Amino acid sequence: MRATTIHAPRDIRVSEVDDPRVELPTDAVVKVVAGCICGSDLWPYRGENDVVPGSTIGHECVGVVEEVGDEVRSFRPGDFVVVPFDHCDGTCPHCLAGAHSACVNLGMTTSGQAEYARVTQADGSLVATDGMPDESMIPSLLALADVMPTGWHAAVAAGVREGGTVVVVGDGAVGLCGVLAAATMGAEKVVAMSRHEPRQAIARAFGATHVVAERGKEGAAAVKEITQGVGADAVLECVGTDQAMGTAFAVARPGSTVGFVGVPHGVELPVRRMFQKNVGLAGGMAPVRRYLPELLELVTSGRIDPGRVFDSTVALDDVAEGYRQMDQREAIKVLVRP
Amino acid sequence: MRATTIHAPRDIRVSEVDDPRVELPTDAVVKVVAGCICGSDLWPYRGENDVVPGSTIGHECVGVVEEVGDEVRSFRPGDFVVVPFDHCDGTCPHCLAGAHSACVNLGMTTSGQAEYARVTQADGSLVATDGMPDESMIPSLLALADVMPTGWHAAVAAGVREGGTVVVVGDGAVGLCGVLAAATMGAEKVVAMSRHEPRQAIARAFGATHVVAERGKEGAAAVKEITQGVGADAVLECVGTDQAMGTAFAVARPGSTVGFVGVPHGVELPVRRMFQKNVGLAGGMAPVRRYLPELLELVTSGRIDPGRVFDSTVALDDVAEGYRQMDQREAIKVLVRP
Numbered sequence: 001m002r003a004t005t006i007h008a009p010r011d012i013r014v015s016e017v018d019d020p021r022v023e024l025p026t027d028a029v030v031k032v033v034a035g036c037i038c039g040s041d042l043w044p045y046r047g048e049n050d051v052v053p054g055s056t057i058g059h060e061c062v063g064v065v066e067e068v069g070d071e072v073r074s075f076r077p078g079d080f081v082v083v084p085f086d087h088c089d090g091t092c093p094h095c096l097a098g099a100h101s102a103c104v105n106l107g108m109t110t111s112g113q114a115e116y117a118r119v120t121q122a123d124g125s126l127v128a129t130d131g132m133p134d135e136s137m138i139p140s141l142l143a144l145a146d147v148m149p150t151g152w153h154a155a156v157a158a159g160v161r162e163g164g165t166v167v168v169v170g171d172g173a174v175g176l177c178g179v180l181a182a183a184t185m186g187a188e189k190v191v192a193m194s195r196h197e198p199r200q201a202i203a204r205a206f207g208a209t210h211v212v213a214e215r216g217k218e219g220a221a222a223v224k225e226i227t228q229g230v231g232a233d234a235v236l237e238c239v240g241t242d243q244a245m246g247t248a249f250a251v252a253r254p255g256s257t258v259g260f261v262g263v264p265h266g267v268e269l270p271v272r273r274m275f276q277k278n279v280g281l282a283g284g285m286a287p288v289r290r291y292l293p294e295l296l297e298l299v300t301s302g303r304i305d306p307g308r309v310f311d312s313t314v315a316l317d318d319v320a321e322g323y324r325q326m327d328q329r330e331a332i333k334v335l336v337r338p
Numbered sequence: 339m340r341a342t343t344i345h346a347p348r349d350i351r352v353s354e355v356d357d358p359r360v361e362l363p364t365d366a367v368v369k370v371v372a373g374c375i376c377g378s379d380l381w382p383y384r385g386e387n388d389v390v391p392g393s394t395i396g397h398e399c400v401g402v403v404e405e406v407g408d409e410v411r412s413f414r415p416g417d418f419v420v421v422p423f424d425h426c427d428g429t430c431p432h433c434l435a436g437a438h439s440a441c442v443n444l445g446m447t448t449s450g451q452a453e454y455a456r457v458t459q460a461d462g463s464l465v466a467t468d469g470m471p472d473e474s475m476i477p478s479l480l481a482l483a484d485v486m487p488t489g490w491h492a493a494v495a496a497g498v499r500e501g502g503t504v505v506v507v508g509d510g511a512v513g514l515c516g517v518l519a520a521a522t523m524g525a526e527k528v529v530a531m532s533r534h535e536p537r538q539a540i541a542r543a544f545g546a547t548h549v550v551a552e553r554g555k556e557g558a559a560a561v562k563e564i565t566q567g568v569g570a571d572a573v574l575e576c577v578g579t580d581q582a583m584g585t586a587f588a589v590a591r592p593g594s595t596v597g598f599v600g601v602p603h604g605v606e607l608p609v610r611r612m613f614q615k616n617v618g619l620a621g622g623m624a625p626v627r628r629y630l631p632e633l634l635e636l637v638t639s640g641r642i643d644p645g646r647v648f649d650s651t652v653a654l655d656d657v658a659e660g661y662r663q664m665d666q667r668e669a670i671k672v673l674v675r676p
Contacts, residue, residue: 093591253435276622278437278625279622284612284613
């Protein structure tokens with residue numbers, strides 16, 4: 001099949017690789033209808049993570065089940081499914097406790113920007129739609145593979161409550177989905193920290209009541225003003241850098257929690273400040289499957305449209321151009337059509 | 339008055355200092371009936387915190403109100419009171435949200451090992467007993483000034499629930515109170531990590547169902563066995579060192595929270611592990627006043643007896659001996675009688 005592969009920093013290609021196949025009886029193979037590029041794909045693209053030359057890249061997709069293993073009970077060829085980037089069995093103690101991203105049989109989608117993807121633990125991982133979705137629903141369904149549940153997880157981890165004030169640090173697709181999550185959960189004030197006009201517009205469409213364009217100390221001061229000097233009831237850290245984490249703790253009110261979902265790179269947590277202010281930290285890799293039933297219902301009922309984060313679409317053959325757009329911040333998030 | 343003063347590491351004296359007095363109309367002065375030495379007093383004693391030569395030391399006491407300022411409404415001379423080490427107004431946004439230890443009018447007891455102590459924000463801070471308590475109740479009431487609410491805070495921050503498995507890292511007085519808190523909250527398994535026999539005995543008396551004497555990797559392995567490989571539902575970190583924090587994260591199950599109350603010294607939080615395992619961190623300086631009504635009721639009804647952590651009593655004149663006992667781990671916690 002044709003799949004996106006990475007060979008070195010900034011060297012993205014479309015290569016012919018072996019078709020994924022059912023290797024274990026709990027596997028399924030999905031024919032990809034749409035995949036996309038994740039902010040975390042930019043870490044190896046920018047040389048900030050190691051690259052295994054020639055390896056496939058891309059962990060987000062939706063598609064149609066092509067083949068299932070002998071032990072897969074809940075899905076069959078032809079089903080349209082959302083594929084969580086993190087595969088889980090749904091039956092281990094961690095899954096039963098809602099920590100699906102620490103499943104003892106954890107797996108990952110490894111060829112989401114490709115023609116086919118293998119899904120381990122298909123029964124525990126996949127969620128099917130009622131019949132084939134309308135083409136217009138594809139972006140929002142695709143957003144359920146990672147970016148929307150990740151923003152949702154930040155909001156859950158931060159303890160967002162109805163009527164509260166929430167600050168979202170990061171205006172990437174995850175941050176924007178964090179805004180959407182906080183607004184959907186009933187937060188009264190949702191402050192998006194963003195200085196990019198197109199992203200500010202989506203943040204407002206997703207329910208942001210305030211936009212703070214300043215960064216660092218000035219940004220924190222602006223949030224303090226919005227919160228009458230108190231700080232935010234919940235903060236979503238959706239970047240993963242030390243600067244973003246610093247801003248998150250600077251705007252969090254005493255006793256609140258920073259929910260973090262950006263893969264940490266070079267982050268040093270301010271443990272003394274956390275102690276003195278009683279500001280907690282929770283989150284991590286999103287347990288996507290845990291949230292999918294609720295989020296799928298929100299999407300199919302039209303209550304949320306996270307697919308708006310896709311502002312560019314490329315054919316698989318042009319995937320390198322999609323990486324370039326995201327790297328240059330010309331696109332928020334790029335959808336890839338095999 | 340006579341008060342404990344510190345002049346250099348290991349140089350503890352009893353000195354004649356000015357009597358505390360009502361400086362603001364919201365102040366009270368308390369005649370100390372009993373004070374005590376805190377594990378955190380050992381940081382300057384051991385030279386790990388800076389010392390201001392000649393400054394008073396000691397932040398825990400109970401006693402009788404001697405004098406109140408003009409604006410103090412709820413207390414009058416003669417009342418027996420528990421004095422939270424952290425004073426708070428009870429009316430600011432942080433107090434109203436339960437984050438009393440971040441009160442905008444935060445104050446601290448500064449002469450708990452002395453004849454008198456000044457309490458700022460008396461109305462918001464103090465809690466009185468019904469009449470003069472029996473002499474036998476003094477240790478448990480004194481424990482409410484800091485050590486018991488601090489252990490309780492660790493349990494609250496860690497999200498201890500009925501039926502859960504809780505690990506307590508640290509067998510100092512706070513850790514032992516954490517065991518008592520977890521057991522009182524209904525945890526089914528309470529694992530005390532302790533290798534000191536007298537402390538193990540108190541831990542068991544406080545409700546520990548398991549004692550793990552091993553440390554580091556062996557200790558974590560022992561906890562894994564107790565929890566059938568899953569890890570603890572909640573972990574209380576009651577030390578403040580990097581090693582203790584490392585152990586706490588090593589035994590926490592995915593999706594759980596480490597509640598921390600040991601003042602961090604040299605702690606580097608394992609942010610990647612926290613992310614990968616979705617293990618959160620919450621806690622900090624205890625909002626003592628928040629818990630006092632509930633804890634006072636538990637003490638006066640005889641349901642808990644946190645005063646058992648005091649295994650040594652010294653007269654104020656012998657306070658240096660008390661520091662020596664705690665430093666040498668000859669005593670768990672030393673009560674000081676002015």
